[in-house]
Amino acid sequence: MTLLWLLACTAPKDKVANDPAKPAPVVSSDKYGATSDRDGFLSIPVTVDDGVGVFQVVVKPTGRGLVSTEYLYGPGETLVLDWEDWYDSSFSLTESFYAADIATTLNWPVRAEDGPLEPGEYTVVISTLDARGNYVGKSDVIVEVLTRAEPAPAAGTLRTVIAYANNVRDEPGVVEAVEGAVDYWVELYAAVGITLEPEYADIDVDEQLPDTYVGLDEVAAFHEAQDERTTLVVVGERIAEDRWLYGEAGGIPGPYTAGEASAVFVGWLANAGADAEFDDADVLLFGETLAHEVGHYLGLFHPVEDGWEYWDALDDTSDCSAMGRCESDLGANLMFPYPVCTGGSAATCLRQDELSGGQAGVVNRYVGVE
């Protein structure tokens, strides 16, 4: 496959320029409309200046089509990332290779071995597709490119708004449980060098939340109304009436831009259990769920998927292939697919408060960890 960016790029418009009189923000951004070429490809230039450590490219279709990330080229047109190396792989690096109707999000580098970035021009090639995965040319998209300075080890901050859906604050004990869970989440992220800065708010959405991959217009509007970029966790009663999700991230990684799916949704009811009351152990489990789901949003996959045949792309998480071994190796890992419990109460569940060095690196390289 040859580089197509010279053919595909359209002139940026609606560009948000940074004021040169002010110090460069930790996260700088460009936002513009673009159109794929006649073959359905669009090349997005990313200028990496000295000191830039990570970038994130978010592309959203404006119509009904799908978008996916196909290639990343580094300075000198060096092929850095090829979707075909990963699409059918047993190892997961990013969801951006899988076509989506809301957005494709590439946060780069993902792992230590994927970096550091070299100053120069990178090019992200995305494709525009129809619902059946066929390339569709001349499709309009919105492109956002974010860059952030080199990560300072153990010094990043993640702003997070925890927003209650309608009626949730009125449920007995739920606000207290959420705040307790967030306190524990703060501790979990502090262990990997991230200072979580939580704020609480309300969002005018029904407490029966949809699948985050469907998204909500109100989520996009909520982000637009914020003074600063933030990650968003929406606490509803339940998620996706036909899918029964316990807590769900809006992408791996999720976009650090405003959008319908730019949030993590969680449902309080399932977390509270059959009696709809949170005890102390339920609160800890809820805190781990928040940290786990936002971990997905920051780019983490499960170290091993249930079924024991698929793994994350990190070298320092076990590639175990049977339940017993995986629970032994990874049962205390925050991103393990399920809590490992030995009895009938949440108090018997193994605390999942560990992240490997590789996993810590992934979350610290998320562009929103400033």
Added chain:
Amino acid sequence: MFVMTLVSVVSAGAYDVLKLRDGADCAALGTGPAVRDELITLAEGDVAPSYVPVRAAECLVEGFAADPVVVARAKAWVVEGRWAGLGILVAEEEARFSTEDAVAIARAAVAGSDPRVRERVVRRFLKSERGDVRSVVDESAGGR
């Protein structure tokens, strides 16, 4: 290494589907009385993590709402404090039941002796799109 003593006795198959943190597909559990009974055991048992009982009840409501055994359990869930969470989801999902069964479940909720459970469940039945169901709880709300 970590043996799930309780659930291995009860229903490791359904448990293994429902325990996954990010989600579970009720359809993966299959159908039939054996699955139903497994799910009831998980919904009403002391099972961790705590979302497993709620998910088991959700799968029962999704796949077995026409089953008299499940309707009977739903009537119990909407009145008993230890199952208030299951009662809440039954009320939210009342549209999955026949009108006759939904009315019967709503009547049970209104007659419940625990005012805290009754308030939480009745408030959700009030959102029903079926007048027959709403009228049961409307009378209750009006009488308080």
